[in-house]
Amino acid sequence: MRTTIRDIQKMKRDGVAIPMITAYEYTAAQLVDRAGIPMILVGDSMGMVVHGHPSTLPVTLDDIVRHAASVVRGSTQALVVADLPFLTYATPEHAVAAAQRLMQQAGVQAVKLEGGAPIVSAVRRLTELGVPVMGHLGYTPQSENQIGIRVQGKQADEAATLIADALALQEAGAFAIVLELVPAALAEAVTQRLEIPTIGIGAGVHCDGQVQVWHDLLGLYGDKSPRHAKRYAEIGAAIETALKDYAGEVAERSFPTAANSAKMEPEALNAALAALKG
Incomplete structure (x- = not known):
């Protein structure tokens, strides 16, 4: 039986830390399931670690559908969340069409969208229609050409905006929010103010859960790992x-x-x- 969004939210209420892994294919999904990890993110980070692109921007909805379907086939217990790629949720109508493909064709149980206030209407419309949505704040890779690759929320005005965006996403119906490259103290403040779980990546230990990329965690490539990642094995070697x-x-x-x-x-x-x- 698969983990549900209610199970994930109960983990926050019970004070149980939530591990999530970003993975992209059938065999990886089987291993994640056997390890008992409750959530798999089919991330657009596949653009870099699977397809060799310099960023997430070239990843298409077809790419996500294909990889997500493979992950769903490989798992029976994890909640599978899939990213909506760049500009596939520019309007609520676009978001609904993209989510429909991911849920009907790939079989995922939830989708993830990057951003705050500009996407709240899309999050609200999706949740009204029964689509579980995970938010994503802080460093949002699809916006890297605008915001750069850097920690977000260090300044007071940025931090206040991030907190407001998190509350707005919760109010719109998001069941959880990823916080990426956010100062640990700010991530803790957000986590304390939300009823829904926060999932950190480079955001400190006080988030309700953590997410790591499959290739980073297992040491599957020779490049230097980012500071927020930890290699638990050197499978690449x-x-x-x-x-x-x-x-x-x-x-x-x-x-x-x-x-x-x-x-x-x-x-x-x-x-x-x-x-x-x-």
């Missing part, structure tokens, strides 16, 4: 070693062995060769 070992055994012809090969009776092969000569 282990994969590289395995690939080198494989290539070496192929080169020296020690793989495959007889145990890796199929067999046939010599008489059958001789008969086949004789038939060819005939």
Whole structure:
């Protein structure tokens, strides 16, 4: 049975920290499910870590639908949340159309939108129609050309706006809010003022939960991890070693062995060769 938004909200009320993982495909979803993590975000961060783009902006709704469907097929317990890509929620009507595809074609249980006051009408319309919505404040990657890649909310006016936006999203019906690259003290203040959960990424320990990107957490690439990420394993290095070992055994012809090969009776092969000569 899948985790629901009510389960996530109950975790906040009970003081239980909420882990979430950003993942993009079937096998990863299976592993997240087996680990007992209650939420998977199918994020537009796939633009960088899966498709090799410099930002999230090239990610299309088709991309999200395809990856989200794979994650849904791979999981049976986690609540699957999918990002709405850049400019697919410029109006409430656009947001409804995008969410319809993600829920009907991919089978996700919720969607995530970036921003505050400008998207409140879209959040309200989606929730009126029965679509669970997760908000996203602070550093919003889809706006990086406007705001830059930096911590958000350090100044008093920015902090006040962020708190007001969080309250507005809650009032519009959002069931949770991601806080990204927000000073820890501000994230704590937001968390204390909201009835709905906050999920932090680079926002300190006092959020109700945390989200990390699959590739960051597992060390799947050689680049330096961002400060807000922690590598819990070096799977990338282990994969590289395995690939080198494989290539070496192929080169020296020690793989495959007889145990890796199929067999046939010599008489059958001789008969086949004789038939060819005939």
